[in-house]
Amino acid sequence: MGEYTVQIETNAISRPRGGAARAVALFLEETRPCVQVVFLMRFLAGAALAAGGRSAGLGPWVVVPAASWALAALFAYGINGVSDVAEDRVNRTGRPIARGELSRRAAARLTWLSAAGSVALAVLSRDVLLLGYVLGFLLLGYAYSAGPFTLKRSAAGTSGTVLAMGLLTYAAGWTAAGAARPTGPGLVLAVGMSLWMCVVGAVTKDFSHARGDAAAGRRTSVTAWGDLAARRVGAVGALAVAAGFAAAAGPWPVLLGPAALVLLGGAVAVAVLCAATRPDAAPGRTPYRAFMVTQHLAHGVLFAGLVLL
Structure with a gap:
């Protein structure tokens, strides 16, 4: 294992702050817009597939549940940003809290x-199951970043949390569409893309964060x-998940075929970059x-295909 020995810098310059609007804008930047x-795309995809695989199935009824889920995701990444300030400074992520602007x-x-x-919007939706999913998602978001759980400290905790949060997101979309259970395509998409998060995303994100993770005592995939x-x-996992998704999507070539092709292409790109890049690679080529x-x-x-159905 490589050595990552870093002293966390705890002092940072606090820059002048603007008004509430600027704080909100910086908060949105902190929570990683992409x-x-x-x-939100996962949620809406779950809802659309549960509504019969047609974009027309998404109507005004989805606005409140989707807004509830969007706010839950803001919470999960907001608390992560608040908890990871020291590590972010070591890793030089350039996020607003770490750079002293928020x-x-x-x-x-x-x-x-x-x-x-x-929570308020979930209650307003009058969907008890959706409320349960929201509370579960919020709990996972908190447990990932904050004590006493701090699941982010281990590779297993990170991957497990990411997988559960992905599945909950698609399930919440199904529930918002009024579906008691997912359709076949919905289940394939939910499992495949949640595994993509768990096996690929949870591992590859560690490559550029190793110094800060080591300084914080985390046992991530890299450390x-x-x-x-x-x-x-990361490379083998990406190829395996993409191949599995393509095989499972076989019965629905029109609906899931394009997404499967994208995933296969992306898996090849991930595998090549895993072999060709170094930890200090430019952000756009990781x-x-x-x-x-x-x-x-x-x-x-997938959404483009639904519009054409």
């Missing part, structure tokens, strides 16, 4: 307001297994970026 978008106190307030809003072993797991772009494109082509 991740927030894909969580105070932890302001971020924490917006984080808990997001949680309260999520526990070593960089080379983690890259092999295996994690390929993972992220792939899941956006996979959901995007």
Whole structure:
């Protein structure tokens, strides 16, 4: 295993803060917009497939549940940002809290307001099952980042949490559509893309965070297994998940075929980048970026196909 010995810098310069609107904008940046978008895409994909695989099945009724889920995702990544300030400074992520433009106190307030809003909207939807999913998602988001659980400290805790949060998101979409159980395509998409998060995303995100994770005492895929072993797991895992998804999607070639092709292409890109890049690679050329772009494109082509049905 490679050595990652770093002293966490705890002092940072607090820059002048603006008004509430600026704090909200910085909070949204802190919660990683690209991740927030894909969580909403997962929710809507679950709802659309449960509604019969047609985009027309998505109507005004989905607005309140989707907003509830969006706020839950903001909470999960908001509390992660508040909890990871020291590591983010070591890793030089450039996020607003770490760079001193958004105070932890302001971020924490917006984080808990997001949680309260999520629960309130779930109650407003009058769907008990959706409310249960929202509460479960919020609990997982808290347990991942904060004590006494801090599931992010281990590779197993990270992957398990990511898998559960992915499945809950698709399940919440099914519930919002009024489906008692998922359709075949919905189940394949939910399992396949949640495994993509668990096996590929949870591993490849560690490559550029090893210094901060080691300084915080985390046993992630890189700090526990070593960089080379983690890259092999990421590469093989990406190819295995994509191949499995393509096989499972076989009975629905029109609906899931394009997404399967995107996932296969993305898996090859992830595998190549796992072998070709170093931990200090440019942000746009990392295996994690390929993972992220792939899941956006996979959901995007699914929605495009639904419009044409």
